[in-house]
Amino acid sequence: MAERSPLADVDLSDTGDRVTLAEVPFLTQLDVRTSPSSSFPEPGTFRTDELDGEATFIWLGPDEWLVVGPPGAQKRLTERLESGRLESVSDTSVVDVSAQRTTLELRGPGALELLALGCSLDLHPRVFGPGRCAQTTLAHTPVILLQRKHCVTTGEPVFWVLVRASFASHLASWLLDASGDLTAGH
């Protein structure tokens, strides 16, 4: 009876020693479409909101954000959104899309190179630092890409790749294949 995440059957461990890859399954994800306001992050950015504490607001477009929270928080977060900052906005929608995408966490000294093999965006820390996000393609697959933070111990970036469930195994297979071709620095 257990819920199954899209990558439950995929072994993500065989990525060599330059990157690590892990699925972060079952996150709460709410698609919010509403008029832009200052209470949402700017284009190309995301932030973990202080008001809602556990929720990360990701800019997806001029009138669209993805709110990501811990597993099982759909109802709680939807109510907080609708009774809080969206209360006065008439043309707004909050849709549960938690199962629509799964999340891959990518880190390690080879993470930037691995993404560069399949993503045309400039992800250099000078351009795409912590708090930056984008809707883009990775290995021809539509994804939402987040630069979460720099790893506390290594200083290396940690990325989240949110991918549609139907594309998840293709993307994982591509990442596993490409991770074998990382160079040991340049």
Place this chain on the structure above:
Amino acid sequence: MTLRFTFDGRDYQGRNGDTLASALLRNGVHVVSSGIRTGRPRGILTAGVEEPNAIVQIEEPFPEPMLTATTVELFDGLVARGLRGQGRLADRPDPARYDAIHAHCDVLVVGAGPAGLAAAASAAATDARVILVDDQPQPGGSLLGAGELLDWVAETVAGLRAAPEVRVLTRTTAFGYYDDNHVIAVERRTQHLGAAAPAGAIRERIWRIRAKRVVLATGAHERSIAFADNDRPGVMLAGAARTYAVRYGVLPGRRAVVLTTNDSAYAAALDLHTAGVEIAAIADLRSSISASTSPDAAGSEWARRCTERGIEVLPGWAVSAVTGEHRVSAVALRALTDSSSTREIEADLLLVSGGWNPVGALFSQAGGRLTYDPALAAFRPDGGCRQAVSVAGALAGTYTTSGCLSAGVEAGGGAGLITLPVVEEPEAAPPIAVWTLPGAGADAFVDLQRDVSVADLDRATGTGMRSAEHVKRYTTAGTAHDQGKTAGTLTSGVVAELLGVEIGALGTTTFRPPYTPVSFAALAGRDRGMRFDPVRVTALHGRHVARGALFEDVGQWKRPWYYPLDGEDQHAAVLRECRAARENVAMMDASTLGKIDVRGADAGVFLDRLYTNMISTLKPGAIRYGVMCRPDGMVLDDGTVIRLAEDRFLVTTTTGNAALILDWMEEWLQTEWPSLRVRCTSVTEQWATVALVGPGSRDVLAGLAPALDVTRAGFPFMTWRDTTVAGLPARVCRISFSGELAYEINVSWWDAVTLWDELSARGVTPYGTETMHVLRAEKGYPIIGQDTDGTVTPHDLGLGWAVSKKKADFLGLRSFARTDNMRTDRKQLVGLLPVGGELLPEGSHLLDAPELPEPPIRALGHVTSSYHSAALGRTFALALIRNGRALHGQTLWATLDDRLVPVTVAGSVLYDPEGARRDG
């Protein structure tokens, strides 16, 4: 280290650092290939990518056709042969891997000669992100061939490699320059290792580089002059001979004659002389050069240096004949102004310098203009470019090392931040432009790879051609895989001479990517096989695989096609699956249908405008089938609309149109109806959908959903319920795409496997898309995109009932009143029953006669869907036929292979036309 290799069947030895060309010269091999048209023996003309002659086929370790011996790095075990024309592709799969990578920088520098290295170092000093690409195994460019400033090169490269924001790519050729400073390069990573390349390593990598600014320091290529027998092995460009002597330690001959229009050949002659080549004479086509050792003779410093070494300089002399077919054996010289002054000189080497062509290919691709500079006797970049690109060094016409260095620093943006070495150089004497020598004709070649001679160009201009582009296409000059690197300017020069016009007015032909040939394998990279295009699968894919399903590609999706049991073929499997659905209970994974959540105060109004039928009157809890048209009145998509609440709908689309319909909605909302308060959100993969079909479906559902009233009255057709199925939160819709009693059970994507397993445990038969197609076709339900082709209206499909007569407006309405839409002979969807039981091919044309009439033949229409029906016990088809509904009961003839077979036209609903089975 000694490297063993085989060329044209003979074994040789070369040295580490050799190219195949230098190794051949080291072994005294001067004939490498032969002319493609003339068959004349050909040697090695150059020492780089511009080589037109020494084209080789590599056979081992893996076959590769048409490489230049001058760029193939020698490795142990290389087996190659010379080519006359095209080579051969491998007859076995390539075991190597290829990929591509994206890179971004502030400054991209192309070329690591003196200008490029200085530019990269200068840019790096500004803390810019820098990428330096160079096609050679090591940086240095022309300095390697001249043996100059090698310490500075090593020090600069070490500094660049150590800088965190600088990337130095060697063995990397920038071959394409596209808009917005997008430069594509190919890095050759393992070719030079031969069989020692690590297994599984990436052999070639495509770099897609986006640069804020590009510095092109691509250097210059030396060119030849058109004179009789200028293609003989032993005729070599002077700079190339210098490179072989200085960089590779190979003497390309023992005794040389030099023919030049400029100073550079003197430096070459001096270096070769130092290396041990006897320089018999330097014929300088410039009569102005003074060989006097008197220090006040202007502009002749190089000539003086040669004279000091005892090298004879002959100003105003030319080559009049070359002796030797397989190797130069003697060169005849003649004074230009006095034809009685002649020399016959024994020599095995004729070194030619007809001047230098700035390598403007990338600059031209970038949109920059190349203009003829008479002082330079060459085309060079002239003025600005629409892209952020600058040029430095020999590409800009700067031929002194010190000039290249300072131009590089300037271009890099770090002027004042780095220190340059001081270089002492003699004062230069200006070059002259010489394209042909007297008597140049059929044996005087301009394009050695295409075997195009001055006589060929003469023939082209003789036919009246006046443009370089026309002459190129008529003669093929410049069209070989070297793309005329040595031939282009020379061809223009000769043609200008023939036409009596200025070469600057004639111009050159156009430069297009790629600058050098690039393998298709590299361009394909990782995008091959299963990774050619993303594969989308549903949450149940593993279950389908485990049940032995075969899959059908629907867009990017893999959908189960049918599930053969042991010993079953497709026909048997599909008939069995159809029977299960019609007689018992069956299930299908329908998760791929597009799903869009539409909500907002104006959602009903919005959907009324998109669909042809009325949506806003739908009650919450109910479902309606709807058709969408484009403004031209043709069917765009169909699906169901579920009203979840007063302001909330869930719309389904066909599998292939999910993204298109979301875009369609957004386009209308954003551009035409921005005042509507509506928000659309894709939820295609939020929900997994299993269609539970057949007379037994109600019992199965009742068993899994005890809280659900599944009675006819309690759960009517075209309504939905939120409930619990198999312990899972579920939305169940009473929708049927088969005509049978059916439910579509929607659960979270995460719960799909649990639901499927529960249904499987109750013996429900899985069926695939083929059975789905048969079941829906028996009911005459069209599939948009299969039974329609963008020229079909709802009325043509018999869906006129789904076109509202009450709504004031909707997309497509106006077009329904067009004359063409009112025609009575439009093609209409009908059923076909082949009289003889044949299975008609989809696409078969339909005629109204049993024999093919004389052409032109006007077909009445064509078959759009065709199947075996278990329920009907026969084959049947759907077809679009002119005025087809008026032809019910009539016989038409369908094309089948090379014959015509009779078919009876029927209504499109062939099974249960009363709809009695829908409610079980």
